[in-house]
Amino acid sequence: MNYIAHIRESDRQIQTVEEHLLGVKELAEAYGEKLGVKHLTGLAGMLHDLGKYTVEFRDYITEAVTNPTSAPKRGSVDHSTAGGRLLYQLFHSKPPYNKSKALIAEIVGNAIISHHSYLQDFLSPDLESNYLHRVRDKQAKELDTFEMIIDQFYSHVMAEEEFQRYIDQAAAELDTFLMKQPSSHDEKKIMFLSKFIFSTLIDADRTNTRLFEENKENDPKLEHKQLFDQYYERLMNKMNSFKADTIINQLRADMSNQCDQFAQKPSGIYTLSIPTGGGKTLASLRYALKHASLYQKKRIIYVVPYTTIIEQNAKEIRSVLMDDYNILEHHSNVIHDSEKDDEGLDGVMNMSQKLKHAKDNWDAPIILTTMVQFLNVFYAKGNRNTRRLHNLSESIIIFDEVQKVPISCVSLFNDALNFLHAYGKSSMILCTATQPALDFVEHRLEIEPDQEIISNVDTVIESFKRVEIVDRATNETFNNNELIDFIDTTMKKCRSILVILNTKSVVKNLYKKLQEKNMGIAIYHLSTSMCAAHRHIILDKVRNDLKKGQPVICVSTQLIEAGVDISFDCVIRSLAGLDSIAQAAGRCNRHGEKDTGHVYVIDHEEENLSRLKEIKQGKQIAKTILLDLKRDKELHGGHILSRQAMEFYFKRYYTAFESSLDYSISTLEKTMVELLTETKHNYSYHKAFYQKEGKQLPLFLANSYKTAANHFEVIPDYTTSVIVPYGEGKQIIAELNGKGTIEELSRLLKTAQQFTINIYQHELQHLSQQDGIVSYLDGHIFVLKEGAYSEEYGLNLENDSLMELNIF
The missing domain is CATH 3.40.50.300 (P-loop containing nucleotide triphosphate hydrolases)
Structure with missing residues (x-):
């Protein structure tokens, strides 16, 4: 009897379970070799779809392919638990435990049971163990079904004695890995090893499935x-x-x-x-x-x-x-991962699965x-x-x-x-x-x-000094009307000005006021509400005007501060952290076009920094340094941008945020670092679990991987990537709306990076209410309608208060 892992869409060819498991094992071993853990990663590969050795899954996938217009029977067929259950039963169900092999059961087993979702908690903050629920408590419908699965594995994938030797090699790798650094770091080492093994399994599984679907033996090797x-x-x-x-x-x-x-x-x-x-x-x-x-x-x-x-x-x-x-540019995730377990879709190559298997692995x-x-x-x-x-x-x-x-x-x-x-x-x-x-x-x-x-850094910094920082922030404040007067006065002494402010709303307001003033000068606006391709065109226009020596005013958020090779006669920078001031200075007299350029640091009174605590704190420390230098020019290396001033600034900055450096999660009264590196020997955890269960946690690990991931956002207010109808983006949207192969989708998604913007959840809701956004490909990709994107500002929302700063 052939047990089926996948059925190819184009010709209905079958990939057997053993073909898939051995293929994923081979890829995972190659990936694991980089860390010297090929048997640990290979173990995950050969066991991950063990549960497909059932008549139930074979009937499910056959029905799904034979009758694509009628949905398969409700409920997924659980095929990811079996591999994790096997490891748990072999090495963790009965004491005394071999610690190395018990850890393998936990680390590798968690990767296996999680490969359709995300790594499970060994122990969550509410003292639940999703891992134990899956490998110990969740029962197969019939006991002999699991026994039959194991018999199939030993008969077709790896004989039992060979499997035991393979486990021994994996255990030796784990011991070597843990010995490389002091044992006090074990939880942290295991956390990263767990994520690495999980990564190799996900990539190996998706790559093997994609190659089968594309009828290829392997991807071309690169020298x-x-x-x-x-x-x-x-x-x-x-x-x-x-x-x-x-x-x-x-x-x-x-x-x-x-x-x-x-x-x-x-x-x-x-x-x-x-x-x-x-x-x-x-x-x-x-x-x-x-x-x-x-x-x-x-x-x-x-x-x-x-x-x-x-x-x-x-x-x-x-x-x-x-x-x-x-050369790959990866701006953001164009595809939106479903937070739901997609196990029930595995083996059926619908659009969701094509997107899932598209080549997106940073290779x-x-x-x-x-x-x-x-x-x-x-x-x-x-x-x-x-x-x-x-x-x-x-x-x-x-x-x-x-x-x-x-x-x-x-x-x-x-x-x-x-x-x-x-x-x-x-x-x-x-x-x-x-x-x-x-x-x-x-x-x-x-x-x-x-x-x-670089040797002699101080000498090099002094040699590159091309600007004078002018302090206009310690004695006065500016609003946009006053700033326009200052810009007008300054333009009489130079031909180009860059104005960098801290919030999108104030930038947009200043830009509008400058346009209304009708100064007869080219005025440009830049913000992250524009897609990359749009910003690139605006910057090219600015550079062209600068090259011709024409008068230019550019108003921008800090997106222009770093990595943009552009040079203005003068820069006006709203007070922020010392690093931001230094980066702004890098856009003034960048190539030494004149003896000295001027960077005016101002304090803008209309910026609302209440939600931008990092900018607010950086601004306060920078102001302290400016005041110090005003009193004594010899302090901080004698210059606001000296190496000594920077060291002082960052030590003050990190000290001010000392309680926040570990990614605090206020709702749990814990940090990400604690959740990811928790130990079962934590007294409070140990006591609470014992009080609840009447026994000790029967695991070596107590990390809360899934809880930590669910609370993690680099940008605090979660954003969504959307493709915009700008330039080539319109053609990309048209092609994505049709049917395509995995290879075609991979190409389109790579190109789409230049035509995406990130929007906040309240902006997404607003656009949905205004009928300004549509989802494609089963809700995995969001696209702006043409009316929701402006040639002048990018994202087109009527309410300016929604134009908050997105600094990343």
Whole structure:
């Protein structure tokens, strides 16, 4: 009897259960090899769909394919519990336990039972164990059904004796993994290992299913070293064409050379403190390409705070490497993961399943993504995020403008980097002119002792000084009417002004007032309410006017501050954190067009920062430093943008938010760090569980993975990605509305990144009420109607109060 895993849509060919389990095992082993845990990941692969060895599932999938117009019988056929139950019964049902094998039952078993949803809680804050409910308490309809499943596994997938040897190898891997760092870190190590194994299983399962559906043996193998060597040669040809004809260009060339030399050092966590305008994108790329070739890395990943930096960096990198295909821009998740368990749909290739299996696993050689997406990989709900985690290993990850790590995520960020360094064979570069004190906090970043790539940083910073910071914030405040008068006066002394304010509503209001004034000058507006392609066109217009020497006023939120290669005669910056002021200064006299540019720091009285606590706190500390310098010019290194001033600023900043660094969850009176690394030896947990159950928790682990993920949002007010009808976006929407193969959907979703915006839930509800938004592909993709997107402002909502700041 053939037991069925999948039936191909095109020709009704069958993939048997053993074919699928062995295929997923092989892929998962290859992914696990990166951490030296191939048997742990392979074990998850070969057991994940064990429950498909039933007549019930075979009849279910046959009916679903034979009668596609009539829904299959109600209720899913549970095929993910069996593998987890087998491990639990073998190694955890009766004491005494072999601790290593009992831990395997918990770690690998949880990945197996969760592969259609998300990792379950071993013990939730309300003292429930979803894991135990599945592997111990949830009974099969008949006992002999489970026994038959196991017989099929031993007969067709792996003989019992061989399976036991495989388990022994997995246990040895686990012991080696845990011994690599002190035992005091065991819960944290196990948490990351669990997520890594889960990631390999999700990717292996979806990749094997996709290949079967596309009737392919495997994906083409990429020769990474050959490709990176080719890229390096192209980069060097570009670098050699630059003329070191000025002091600035000589410094840029010298810093680039230092990156090249530093690439020979072993992988680690390093800082690259190149001043704004110092050519850090190409310098860091030079390090990455050489280090990747020398140390057999598989990919280079740029992680940035703003999508605008993705656009800027991607354009610069593509122009040098002359390759579009192998460079992935990942702005946001265009597809929305269902929070429901989709086990009942498995095996039936409907549109939801095509979207699920679309290639979206970050396996490209060069990836550009945001800090939001990076943190989501480790901590957010939805297995589409976690699927990418294993591809962060054996990588070079460049964190551009790393000072923008959200304050609530500092500990989580540091822990993720420490794991990737200690276990993932990855090299991390913290790239910014304003290095944050990430090694100052309790859950510190384990930066290398000689971490800085650039020598004589203070000298380099002084050499790149091209602006004067003018303090207009400590003695007066501005409203938009007063600011317009100040802009009008300043325009008599310069031809271009960039105004950066802290909230979208004030930016939009200022822009409207400037237009009404009819100054006879080109006035531009930028915000994250516009899709990437839209912003790119506006920035090109601004650059064209600047190049021609025409008068220009550009009003923007802080999205323009980092990674946008643009230079104005003058910048007006609303008071914010020191790092924001430094980044704003980088848009003034960027290339030394004149002796000195001016950056005016003002205090804008109309900005409502009550919901923007990080900006509000940064503003207060920056004002303190300005007042200090007003009293004594020798303090803080004698300059507001000195390295000493930055160190003072970030230590004050992190101290002010000390209670928030571990991602506090007020409703649970716990933090994410606690939920993810909880131990059963916690006295309060132990006592409460004993009082409830009358016995101890019969597990080694007590982590609350699912609860933590359900509460995690990098942006506090959850946002949804929507595709907008702008430019090529209209064609993408038209194509998505039709039927397509997995390969075609993968291509469209990649292109759609340039034509998406993120909107808040209250904005989504408002648009729904106004009939301004529609869902496609069974509700997995949202699209704006044409009336809901403006050529001038982007997202078109009537109420300005909805135009709140979206800084990520």
